[in-house]
Amino acid sequence: MCGNGRLEQRPEDRGAFSCGDCSRVVTSPVLKRHLQVFLDCRSRPQCRVKVKLLQRSISSLLRFAAGEDGSYEVKSVLGKEVGLLNCFVQSV
Structure with missing residues (x-):
């Protein structure tokens, strides 16, 4: 391909x-999914952090969130924890 x-x-x-x-x-x-999470930083209110999750983190987050038709509701993943994340932080 x-x-x-x-x-x-x-x-x-x-x-x-x-x-x-x-x-x-x-x-x-x-199948590959892309999921970005935006975080607010209390110690730096003018900053917003964008995290692109890895496939295993996305799968963990969505494991129990699928609806009957296979779709996902945003409210089913809001406030969920995915555990420790390895990430690269870049200031833009």
């Missing part, structure tokens, strides 16, 4: 996935 990450499901091929750009069939798609 060309690596663009844009998969399309093809109903004519029993729901098989293919690349949206190069049309190659993808037999085993890999």
Whole structure:
């Protein structure tokens, strides 16, 4: 696959996935989620911290939050703890 990450499901091929750009069939798609969390810093009220969570942290956070249809409600993850996080802090 060309690596663009844009998969399309093809109903004519029993729901098989293919690349949206190069049309190659993808037999085993890999699910990746992206989740960013914004934090306020009490000691520096003018700063806001953005944390991009790793896949294992996202999976841990969403493990028990899925609705019956597989979707997620924001309120089901608000206030949840994910444990210790390794992160890189950059001032912008």
